[in-house]
Amino acid sequence: MRAGLIDGKAIAAEMRAEVRAEAELLTKEGWAPKLVSISVGDTAAAELYVRNQQKQAENAGVEFEARSYPNETSLEQLIGILQGLNGDPRVNGIIIQRPLPDHIPVKVLQKAVHPLKDVEGMHPATIGNIVYNDLALGPCTAVAAVEILKTLPLQMEGLNVTVIGHSEIVGKPIAFLMMGLGATVTVCHHMTRSVAMHSRAADAVFVAVGKPGLVTGDMIKPGAAVIDIGINRVETPEGARTVGDADFDSCAEVAGWITPVPGGVGPVTVATLMKNAVMATRMQMEHYRDAYARTEV
Amino acid sequence: MRAGLIDGKAIAAEMRAEVRAEAELLTKEGWAPKLVSISVGDTAAAELYVRNQQKQAENAGVEFEARSYPNETSLEQLIGILQGLNGDPRVNGIIIQRPLPDHIPVKVLQKAVHPLKDVEGMHPATIGNIVYNDLALGPCTAVAAVEILKTLPLQMEGLNVTVIGHSEIVGKPIAFLMMGLGATVTVCHHMTRSVAMHSRAADAVFVAVGKPGLVTGDMIKPGAAVIDIGINRVETPEGARTVGDADFDSCAEVAGWITPVPGGVGPVTVATLMKNAVMATRMQMEHYRDAYARTEV
Incomplete structure (x- = not known):
C-alpha cells in the first residue's frame, strides 16, 4: 500500500473541539x-x-x-x-x-x-445559497467529504476533480462546493459512458454511489486522492462487513491518499452536523439581534 | 464551413407561439x-x-x-x-x-x-429547486442555451458536455440542467489548467465567459455542438460588431452545429423569459386555487 490513510476520526475530533469552544461562547x-x-x-x-x-x-x-x-x-x-x-x-x-x-x-x-434551522442542509434555499457561494449550512456528508480533501496538501484552485454519483444531497453539492474552491469538476453517474476515462484524469475522486467495489485501482491516477462516501454492508466468509464504494486494496496501491470505510467520511459527517448546529445558532443570534436591536442604533 | 448553423430566431419564434397559446388559455x-x-x-x-x-x-x-x-x-x-x-x-x-x-x-x-414571481430564475430557492430537478423557473440564459441543445439530434443521456465559465447565473445552472438530463458534465473556468483538454473531449461545449475568440476550432471535437453564450462588442476595421466567445470561423470548420452571435442564444433567452412568465402565472393560479379552494373539496 502506497496511499496515505486519511484518519476521519482524528479530523472529526479536531472539528468537535472547535465546535465545543464555539458552543461555550454561544452559551455565555x-x-x-x-x-x-x-x-x-x-x-x-x-x-x-x-x-x-x-x-x-x-x-x-x-x-x-x-x-x-x-x-x-x-x-x-x-x-x-x-x-x-x-x-x-x-x-x-x-x-x-x-x-x-x-x-x-x-x-x-x-x-x-x-432555512436558518436547517442543520442537515437540505432546504432548496440552502442548496441555492451554496451555488451562490454564500456562507451557508451545507448538506453534512458533502461538506464533510470536501473538508477531508481540504486537509490534504493539495492546491484546490485548478485541481481536476471527478465526482462519481450525482445525487442531490451528496454528489451535486460536492460539485458546487469544489467549484466554489476553484476546482475543475466533472460529475459522472450511471449514464456516463466511461467513468474510468474521467476518474483516471482526476487529481481527486469522490465516489458516492452505494456500490461496493465500483472504483478499482486501475481507474485512479497514481497519487490522486480517493474520498469514499459509500457505506455498504456486505457478506464475507468472515461475516458481515461495512465497506465503501472503492475497492480499498487496489485503490490504496495507486492513490496518494484514501479514506477508509468505516472511519473516513462517516465520523466527519457527524462532526459537520454539530458544526452546522453552532453555525445555525450564531446565524439565529445575529438574525435576532438584527431584527430586535435596531432601536439601539 | 461544415457546421450546421443553429437558428435562434426560429427557435424563439416557435417558443413564442407556444407562449401565446398558453397566455390565451390563462387569460380565459x-x-x-x-x-x-x-x-x-x-x-x-x-x-x-x-x-x-x-x-x-x-x-x-x-x-x-x-x-x-x-x-x-x-x-x-x-x-x-x-x-x-x-x-x-x-x-x-x-x-x-x-x-x-x-x-x-x-x-x-x-x-x-x-420565488413564484421570479421569472428571471435568480432566487436562491429557484436555483435549489433546479438542483433538486423540480420543475421550476430557471435562469433564462441557461435555460435558453439548454433548450437550443435539445433541438439537435443528440441523445442527452451520457452526452459528454463541457461548460466553460462557472458563473452562478449561466455556467452553473447549465451544468445542473444538463446533469438533470443525464449528461456527464465538466465545468471549466479561469482556474482550469487546460480548458482545451476538456473541451476537446466534449460532444457539446457551452461557453459563457465574455472573452471574444476564447474558443477556437482546435479546441473542439469534430462534429460537436458549440453553444456560444458570450455577447461582446469588438472594434473591427469595418466598425463595431457583436461577437460571441467562440472564434466563429475556425469553430464552424470543425463543429457539427454552432450558434451564431447575434441570432443564437440571445433571442431564445428573451423567449424563455416569456415562457417563464406564463409558467409563473400558471403556478400562481394553482397556488391560489390550492390555498382558497379547499372548502370545495
Whole structure:
C-alpha cells in the first residue's frame, strides 16, 4: 500500500473541539445550541444512528433532544410540529431522521424546516445559497467529504476533480462546493459512458454511489486522492462487513491518499452536523439581534 | 464551413407561439399574464434591452409594464416596492434590470422577489429547486442555451458536455440542467489548467465567459455542438460588431452545429423569459386555487 490513510476520526475530533469552544461562547451569550431530532414510525433501524448523534452532540457541548412520533402521525401534524420548532427560540437545529413512513414525503418535511434551522442542509434555499457561494449550512456528508480533501496538501484552485454519483444531497453539492474552491469538476453517474476515462484524469475522486467495489485501482491516477462516501454492508466468509464504494486494496496501491470505510467520511459527517448546529445558532443570534436591536442604533 | 448553423430566431419564434397559446388559455381563466420591469437610476444603457423585452412580451400575449425609479431610490424603498408587487395578484413576474446604482446590492433585491414571481430564475430557492430537478423557473440564459441543445439530434443521456465559465447565473445552472438530463458534465473556468483538454473531449461545449475568440476550432471535437453564450462588442476595421466567445470561423470548420452571435442564444433567452412568465402565472393560479379552494373539496 502506497496511499496515505486519511484518519476521519482524528479530523472529526479536531472539528468537535472547535465546535465545543464555539458552543461555550454561544452559551455565555445566552444562546446554548440545541438540536431536536425527529423520528417517525418504526425507528429501530435508525436508533443506533440517533444514539451516536446524541453522544457526539453531548461531546461537542450541543444539547440534543430525540423525539419519536408514532407511525400514524399525519403529514399535517408533522408540519405543525416543525412550525412549532421553527418558532421556538430555544431550538436551533432540526434533524429529520430517515427512513420515514411511506405516507410522509421527505422533501415536504425538509422544506418545512426554516432555512436558518436547517442543520442537515437540505432546504432548496440552502442548496441555492451554496451555488451562490454564500456562507451557508451545507448538506453534512458533502461538506464533510470536501473538508477531508481540504486537509490534504493539495492546491484546490485548478485541481481536476471527478465526482462519481450525482445525487442531490451528496454528489451535486460536492460539485458546487469544489467549484466554489476553484476546482475543475466533472460529475459522472450511471449514464456516463466511461467513468474510468474521467476518474483516471482526476487529481481527486469522490465516489458516492452505494456500490461496493465500483472504483478499482486501475481507474485512479497514481497519487490522486480517493474520498469514499459509500457505506455498504456486505457478506464475507468472515461475516458481515461495512465497506465503501472503492475497492480499498487496489485503490490504496495507486492513490496518494484514501479514506477508509468505516472511519473516513462517516465520523466527519457527524462532526459537520454539530458544526452546522453552532453555525445555525450564531446565524439565529445575529438574525435576532438584527431584527430586535435596531432601536439601539 | 461544415457546421450546421443553429437558428435562434426560429427557435424563439416557435417558443413564442407556444407562449401565446398558453397566455390565451390563462387569460380565459382570468389570469392574463403580466410582467413588471424595474429599472433604477441611469437607464439609458438598458433602455434598448427593456424595449426589446416589451416588444417580445406584446408579441407573446404577455402584458409588460416598464417602471423607472430615480437614482436616489433607497434599498428599503425598492424592497417595499417589490413586496407590493409580490402581493399584487395582477402581477405575475418581476424583472430587475441591470445595471443598478452602486448602493443597491442586486442579490438582496433578487431575494426579495417572491420565488413564484421570479421569472428571471435568480432566487436562491429557484436555483435549489433546479438542483433538486423540480420543475421550476430557471435562469433564462441557461435555460435558453439548454433548450437550443435539445433541438439537435443528440441523445442527452451520457452526452459528454463541457461548460466553460462557472458563473452562478449561466455556467452553473447549465451544468445542473444538463446533469438533470443525464449528461456527464465538466465545468471549466479561469482556474482550469487546460480548458482545451476538456473541451476537446466534449460532444457539446457551452461557453459563457465574455472573452471574444476564447474558443477556437482546435479546441473542439469534430462534429460537436458549440453553444456560444458570450455577447461582446469588438472594434473591427469595418466598425463595431457583436461577437460571441467562440472564434466563429475556425469553430464552424470543425463543429457539427454552432450558434451564431447575434441570432443564437440571445433571442431564445428573451423567449424563455416569456415562457417563464406564463409558467409563473400558471403556478400562481394553482397556488391560489390550492390555498382558497379547499372548502370545495
